[in-house]
Amino acid sequence: MVEYNSEQLDSVFHALADRTRRGMLAQLSTGPQTIGALAEPYAMSLAAASKHVKKLERAKLVKREVKGRSHVCHLDATVMAEANEWMQRYEQFWTHRLDALENALS
Amino acid sequence: MVEYNSEQLDSVFHALADRTRRGMLAQLSTGPQTIGALAEPYAMSLAAASKHVKKLERAKLVKREVKGRSHVCHLDATVMAEANEWMQRYEQFWTHRLDALENALS
DNA sequence: GACATATTCAACCAAATGGTTGACAATTAA
DNA sequence: TTAATTGTCAACCATTTGGTTGAATATGTC
Numbered sequence: 115m116v117e118y119n120s121e122q123l124d125s126v127f128h129a130l131a132d133r134t135r136r137g138m139l140a141q142l143s144t145g146p147q148t149i150g151a152l153a154e155p156y157a158m159s160l161a162a163a164s165k166h167v168k169k170l171e172r173a174k175l176v177k178r179e180v181k182g183r184s185h186v187c188h189l190d191a192t193v194m195a196e197a198n199e200w201m202q203r204y205e206q207f208w209t210h211r212l213d214a215l216e217n218a219l220s
Numbered sequence: 221m222v223e224y225n226s227e228q229l230d231s232v233f234h235a236l237a238d239r240t241r242r243g244m245l246a247q248l249s250t251g252p253q254t255i256g257a258l259a260e261p262y263a264m265s266l267a268a269a270s271k272h273v274k275k276l277e278r279a280k281l282v283k284r285e286v287k288g289r290s291h292v293c294h295l296d297a298t299v300m301a302e303a304n305e306w307m308q309r310y311e312q313f314w315t316h317r318l319d320a321l322e323n324a325l326s
Numbered sequence: 327g328a329c330a331t332a333t334t335c336a337a338c339c340a341a342a343t344g345g346t347t348g349a350c351a352a353t354t355a356a
Numbered sequence: 357t358t359a360a361t362t363g364t365c366a367a368c369c370a371t372t373t374g375g376t377t378g379a380a381t382a383t384g385t386c
Contacts, residue, residue, distance in 0.1 A: 128234070136226075198308070201236075
């Protein structure tokens with residue numbers, strides 16, 4: 115059985131379990147962004163948004179580069195690969211189900 | 221852009237962000253289990269384990285069938301498919317990275 | 327009926343979460 | 357030098373989380 119780093123899975127899944135943070139990742143998938151730019155779409159203080167970014171950083175989904183007074187963030191999805199792999203173990207269970215549904219409908 | 225049910229993604233990712241619950245899913249992947257059986261490997265009260273199962277249920281990862289006095293749970297990974305799809309949008313980002321690493325090493 | 331088994335429920339607790347605000351620090355611009 | 361910009365930090369707050377315990381419920385068994 116493949117071994118997974120439990121703490122890393124914890125932090126990655128937890129980071130993904132929030133709409134704001136998922137939104138930030140989507141934003142970052144279009145290119146690097148400053149904290150301010152990441153915060154802008156949300157009706158919350160900069161400090162709150164900054165905390166979300168920090169969680170993404172701790173989960174290693176985001177890297178930060180300080181450029182003068184602005185902090186530029188970019189996506190690093192490598193840890194998502196591990197989470198995805200973990201999930202893939204269950205793929206057979208959802209595809210079986212979907213196949214059964216397909217057969218029932220045809 | 222594909223639309224995702226945010227609340228469902230919240231609950232699924234949150235359910236997966238806990239070692240105990242991931243363990244329970246792994247147990248269930250070998251076949252249906254009672255609450256008691258699911259709780260047995262963990263050093264916590266039955267009530268605590270029962271709460272974990274309830275979260276898995278709310279996330280729709282687990283279905284429960286009451287058979288007399290025991291509750292039999294079985295895995296339903298269909299909602300995992302959606303979470304996995306969401307993640308797949310980022311696949312290019314991690315595979316690029318891994319490719320780059322591979323090239324750097326070769 | 328009496329007792330054991332399987333599980334939930336309610337009350338409680340400490341710690342973490344997601345938000346706020348105001349003060350601080352560092353950088354850039356006037 | 358002064359002022360604006362970009363962000364963090366610390367303190368606070370309400371809510372959620374993950375655990376406990378003891379009592380309640382429902383079902384089997386003797």
